[in-house]
Amino acid sequence: MASNQEATKTAATEHEPAPILQQMGIFAGVLFVSSLISPLFPKSFPVPTPVIGLILMYVLLASHIIKLYQVEKMADFLISLIAFLFVPSGIQMANSLNVFTDDGALTGVMLIVTIILATVILLVVIAYTTAGFMAISRKVFHKTTDIQ
């Protein structure tokens, strides 16, 4: 497993990163193909373009059709920008602040409190459930759960 990790790392450092325009081209291509797949899902089971794109990109990497050095630089750059890219979504709330005040100030406050609690609940419950399943694998199925 550790050697597997090293192998991936060396494969990435062996090559010079691909030219940035080529990396953009791969991203644009994956997104375009995903945008063609996305409408095929029924309305009651929506799967948006970026989710399909993430799966598609992962499959292409796992099947070695795309190599890490061809997309790595662009991906690291985009991930480092995420917080900034989310600013318009935050400011978008200016458009619908009325949902907090429509049913009276109390409901609005309770709504915000619920959202804050829900965030913490999701984080903690998922993390603890995972710890539980890891403990079951370790104790019942004697699987090692050590990872570096």
Place this chain on the structure above:
Amino acid sequence: MTWVNFFGNALDPKVGGMAFFGIFLSLAVFLIGKYLFKISKGFFLFQPLFVGMVLGIFILWLMAKWFGVSLPTFYQSAYKPGGDIIFWFLNPATIAFAIPLYRRNDVVKKFWLEIILSLIVGMIISLFIIYYVSKLLGLDNTMIASMLSQAATTAIAMPISGAVGGIPAVTAMACIINAVLIYALADFLIKIFRLNSDPVGAGLGLGTAGHTVGSAKAVQLGSIQGAMASIAVVVISIVVDIVVPPFAHMMGLF
């Protein structure tokens, strides 16, 4: 006031027009946030994303007052054209998470069953807790229904929320607040709930609660956390697709 046109013809409610103002404002408020975060030595309320959001809305509100139009109108005509361009880049940024995921493919191969089971079971437990907490806080059925699908990415959460009798706009708001909160409070929450001992769990939790922004945070914490948050973003969205409608039906929400 012809110079109003510099802001994308703010007095015209028609959507479209100049994008320069929206892009400049987004960058300016975010950079101010970054500066405040730096000089306050990382005070959590000065997270660049949070400052950018609050300051951005405040500036738009001031300008809307100044021009004598409503805030939503001013937002639509002056900010949205530029904001939408930046927003579009969340598409490639989301698929970029396939790379940290693939880098730790060893962990994915070893624990794929635990990951999927944890996300499904964890989601169902969370739904029950969120349902009863909302009920306790006195929210009505429409609002409760709007709270259930917030773990999914916005593009899934909104239609599912509408389908189970909620208000999609409220759910979208919840998704945004999730992300901003997790980005600001992740370190604090991980510390007080001691989530650090299990990087797989911490990663899955961050990706679920904080969407792609939570994943970006997880990537900073470590390669395993980053990979797990990336997989959580995808799998939890599909889980929400499948689990939330029957749950809402069972609870008699629609």
